Amino acid sequence: MKSLFTALSLLWFCLTPSFLPPADPADVVFVNGNVYTVNEKQPRAEAIAVKGDRIVFVGSNANAKQFQGRGTRVIDLHGETVVPGMTDAHYHFIGVGQREMNLNLEGITNLEDFLAKVKERVDRTKPEEWVTGRGWIETFWKPPVFPTRWDLDKISPNNPVFLTRADGHGAVANSAALKIGGVTKESKDPFGGQILRDKQTGEPVGMLLDNAQGFVSRHIPAPTQAEIQQAIILANKRSIELGLTQIQDPGGSYRDVDLYKKLYGEGKLKLRIYKAVYGPGPEAKRLLSEGPIIEAFGNRFNLRTIKVVSDGALGSRGAALLAPYSDTPDSSGFLRVKEEDLLPMLKEALQKGIQVETHAIGDYANRFILDEYEKALNAVPKSERKIAEPRWRDEHSQIVNPIDIPRFAKLGVIPSMQASHAIGDLHFAPSRLGMKRLEGAYAWQSFIKSGVIVPGGSDAPVERGEPMIEFYAAVARKDIRGFSGEGWHPEEKVTREQALKMLTIWPAHAAFEENVRGSIEVGKLADLTILSADIMRIPEMEILKTHCVMTVIGGEIVY
Ligand SMILES: [Zn+2]
Ligand SMILES: [Zn+2]
Numbered sequence: 001m002k003s004l005f006t007a008l009s010l011l012w013f014c015l016t017p018s019f020l021p022p023a024d025p026a027d028v029v030f031v032n033g034n035v036y037t038v039n040e041k042q043p044r045a046e047a048i049a050v051k052g053d054r055i056v057f058v059g060s061n062a063n064a065k066q067f068q069g070r071g072t073r074v075i076d077l078h079g080e081t082v083v084p085g086m087t088d089a090h091y092h093f094i095g096v097g098q099r100e101m102n103l104n105l106e107g108i109t110n111l112e113d114f115l116a117k118v119k120e121r122v123d124r125t126k127p128e129e130w131v132t133g134r135g136w137i138e139t140f141w142k143p144p145v146f147p148t149r150w151d152l153d154k155i156s157p158n159n160p161v162f163l164t165r166a167d168g169h170g171a172v173a174n175s176a177a178l179k180i181g182g183v184t185k186e187s188k189d190p191f192g193g194q195i196l197r198d199k200q201t202g203e204p205v206g207m208l209l210d211n212a213q214g215f216v217s218r219h220i221p222a223p224t225q226a227e228i229q230q231a232i233i234l235a236n237k238r239s240i241e242l243g244l245t246q247i248q249d250p251g252g253s254y255r256d257v258d259l260y261k262k263l264y265g266e267g268k269l270k271l272r273i274y275k276a277v278y279g280p281g282p283e284a285k286r287l288l289s290e291g292p293i294i295e296a297f298g299n300r301f302n303l304r305t306i307k308v309v310s311d312g313a314l315g316s317r318g319a320a321l322l323a324p325y326s327d328t329p330d331s332s333g334f335l336r337v338k339e340e341d342l343l344p345m346l347k348e349a350l351q352k353g354i355q356v357e358t359h360a361i362g363d364y365a366n367r368f369i370l371d372e373y374e375k376a377l378n379a380v381p382k383s384e385r386k387i388a389e390p391r392w393r394d395e396h397s398q399i400v401n402p403i404d405i406p407r408f409a410k411l412g413v414i415p416s417m418q419a420s421h422a423i424g425d426l427h428f429a430p431s432r433l434g435m436k437r438l439e440g441a442y443a444w445q446s447f448i449k450s451g452v453i454v455p456g457g458s459d460a461p462v463e464r465g466e467p468m469i470e471f472y473a474a475v476a477r478k479d480i481r482g483f484s485g486e487g488w489h490p491e492e493k494v495t496r497e498q499a500l501k502m503l504t505i506w507p508a509h510a511a512f513e514e515n516v517r518g519s520i521e522v523g524k525l526a527d528l529t530i531l532s533a534d535i536m537r538i539p540e541m542e543i544l545k546t547h548c549v550m551t552v553i554g555g556e557i558v559y
Contacts, residue, residue, distance in 0.1 A: 011291045025069020026051045027555060030381055033062045033077040036086050037520040038504050048082070050526040053298060053554035058520055079533045080549060083500060084519050085245030085527025086408050086467045089416050089507040090395055090457025093249045093273060094256060095168075096238065097231025098223070099439075099461040103133030105163060108463075109140050111147060118163065119155040130177075130220050134164040134461065137315070146196070147172050149206030162216055167462050169313035170209045173216045178204060181216035190214070192336030194318065210312040210336060229259055236263075236271050240559045242466055243529040243548030246272035248457065248507060248518070250357060250395055251307035253283050257293075262296040270558045271439055272527075274359060274511045276305035280341040288348050298554060299516060299525060306349060308358040309336050309397075311365035314425060314432055318364035322401065326434035330482065333362050339372060347378035353386030355512075357393035357416065363440065369394060370407050393510060397419070397447070399433065400440040409451035412500050416455045417444060419473035419502070420463040426479060426488050435487050444474065445492045454494075455510040456502030467503055471535060471557060472543040474499040480544060495534045528552040 026049035035045040037058060047064035049057035057067050068074060076427035099106075101123050108114045112134055119144040122131050138144050152161050152174035160177035164170070173181065185202050191193055193211030195204050208216060223231075239247060249256075254277065277283040284306045292304035311333060312318015317325055320333040344536050345510070356373075360366045373392055382388040389412055397408070397415035408415055422442035429441060440446070447454050456474060458465040469480070475494035478484040508518025516525050535543050551559040 008085075013477045021064045024051065024058070025072050026056055026067040027071075028073045028075060029057075029064050029068050029389050030075050030077055030082070031064055032080040033530075034079055034361070035082040035501065035520060036536060038500060039135055039519045039521045043523075045520070048520060049525075049530070050552075050555040052379045053525055053556075055520060055522055055524050055526045058522060077530065081531045081536075082520070083529050083531065083535075084504040085517070085525075085551070085553065086243050086529045087248065087455075087502045087507040087509060087518075088244055088457050088460070088465065088467065088470070088503070089455035090250050090418060090459050091166075091239075091244075091247035091465055092237050092251070092459070092461060093239075094228060094231050094252065095141040095461045096465055097233070099134060099233030100173065100234040100238065101227070101231055103131070103163075105133050106134050106135035106166065108136060111141055111151065114141075114147060115151060115155050118152070118161065118289060119476055122156040122159050125159055130157060131156065131159050131161045132163065132220060134168075135166050136163060137166040137424075139315070139424070144428070146170075146207045147203075149173060149175050149178060149204070152206065153474075160216075160219075162220060164213075165316060167313040167315050169318050170316035171213050171217070172206045173208060174206065174476060177216050178206065180219050183208070183215050187215070190335055191338075192312075194334065201212065207316075209316050209318045210334070222409045225259070228255075228389075229263070230437070232259060232263060233268060236269050239465075240551045240553070241548065242468075243531065243551050243559075244271065244276060244467060245527040245529065245551060245553045246507070246511075248274040248276075248455075248511060250276050250359070251278050251309075254286060260301060262295075264301060269300075269555055270551065272300045272557070273302075274305070275301070275303045277303070278355075279306035279308055280337070280345045284345060287511055288345075288352055288354060290350070300554075302511065302513075304346070304353075304512075305357055306356040308342065308356060308369075310358050310360045311335055311362050311464050312371050312493055313427060314361055317432065319363075319453070320365040320368070321362040321399070321437075322364045322367070322435075325432055326437075327431045332364070335365060335368060342372055343375060346372060347380050350376055350380040350385045352389060353390070355391055355393070357395050359395045361396050363399045363404070363437065364398045366394065366397060367404055370404060370411065370413065373413055374407075374411055379449040391510060391512065393455075398442060399437060400443060402440045402446070405443065405446055408447065410511055413452075414455065414512060415447050415452060416457060417442070417447070418457050418459045418463065419444070419470050419499075420458055422477060423479045424463065426485055430485060430487065438487060438489060439488075443489070443492050444494050448494065448498060453506040453509055454498075454502055455507040456499070457507070467529075468535070468543055468546050471499050471503060472540065474502055476540045478540075500536070526552060526555040
């Protein structure tokens with residue numbers, strides 16, 4: 001009986017294609033793929049058919065045949081792994097392009113090499129012209145301390161120098177630059193920023209945190225339109241080569257928006273961008289009055305979000321903490337936004353259906369922003385909101401007091417997190433925070449268990465901005481050499497299925513796009529990332545060696 005049943009079902013399986021009505025031929029059919037769909041109803045497949053910019057079939061090689069007509073291009077994937085087109089939920093797009101163009105100080109492991117690299121640039125620069133760069137981080141220097149103005153003065157006594165730390169929340173300036181910025185012993189710290197000073201003399205040491213960077217940075221000639229356009233084109237190329245099909249760009253201005261629109265119009269920008277503009281302030285006001293841009297340029301461009309920055313970063317001790325830093329007992333960091341500016345904007349955003357996302361690193365900043373969101377949500381009931389569930393986001397949700405974690409699900413706030421921050425910060429977070437506060441730090445699994453989704457991003461150019469690093473960091477919770485310190489809460493790592501969702505369906509949901517993107521399903525946009533290895537099965541360390549072999553956006557093979 002059993003064998004008869006098997007024989008019959010085998011027969012049925014073989015005959016199935018011819019029983020199905022012939023379908024409209026597809027433009028492209030991908031066959032022999034190792035497909036992970038992120039669709040719970042049909043998790044695995046071999047073949048995908050695409051017509052126009054949409055997926056018209058997902059299933060077996062045999063059943064895909066009905067979509068192969070005369071003009072159909074058939075692509076044999078030879079068993080390669082296919083996942084839904086990956087998204088980076090926090091990716092400073094223009095910054096990524098500028099990193100490719102400017103003095104890049106990433107990966108330098110000591111002060112001498114740092115100074116040598118800067119000197120090389122100073123020597124090639126005309127007298128009195130600015131030397132700017134980005135990407136240094138002192139974590140592995142011995143000792144791990146910030147460079148000073150006096151270090152830089154030795155290699156650049158005349159040219160003003162301004163070098164941004166990798167996290168973008170601090171920069172070191174030499175004496176010539178501080179002079180142009182008018183930064184002296186007498187200068188007061190601005191709101192939301194700090195001038196680091198010599199403990200004995202009170203003299204500024206050259207490090208400027210967060211809003212204090214503005215003293216100097218406002219004197220640096222702004223990049224030209226042509227330079228920004230070049231940065232966008234470089235960032236587009238780099239991103240799609242890494243397998244990204246959308247990036248969510250947290251912050252910026254209408255200047256960026258206009259350039260994106262121009263380049264989409266000219267067909268030079270292929271990547272999908274989910275854009276935000278900064279607020280409170282004039283950019284946010286404009287978005288609130290003009291209204292959102294949704295699904296423009298073939299679903300490639302959305303602008304419906306205001307980005308708020310509520311504190312600084314942990315590495316530079318600007319993150320706002322409930323209790324002082326363990327390694328600097330006279331500092332608890334600082335907030336960078338005031339309630340009187342924020343709350344009216346939040347209420348208006350609810351009335352007008354505008355999403356808000358807020359950078360919050362420290363446990364105080366996270367509690368503050370949850371409180372502000374809660375006040376606005378209570379003040380504007382669902383009946384008065386344009387969108388009842390506004391899907392507001394908390395960018396980073398990095399150090400959260402455990403009692404605040406359940407509030408995210410309760411308020412409907414989405415923690416948008418960066419796995420790679422945890423594997424970079426593990427080298428200094430314990431000394432900044434002490435062991436106790438690590439309990440609610442980078443607590444991905446606690447968040448997921450509390451009933452929220454966790455979109456994953458890299459915060460590039462703060463981190464490299466490579467989806468395979470993010471995927472590895474989320475599942476391993478170890479640095480790229482396989483190291484993780486004592487007490488680094490390995491229970492907070494995620495499964496591979498969860499990590500894949502962090503880079504696909506969860507960012508889609510956080511962008512109101514779960515019905516059109518984020519999984520490989522009939523009717524959705526044909527965004528696919530094809531990888532050199534099966535990241536759902538290979539040993540952890542091999543994830544870092546995996547690369548993208550093909551990127552498909554809206555049915556078009558863009559890489
Ligand atoms: Zn941030
Ligand atoms: Zn950021």
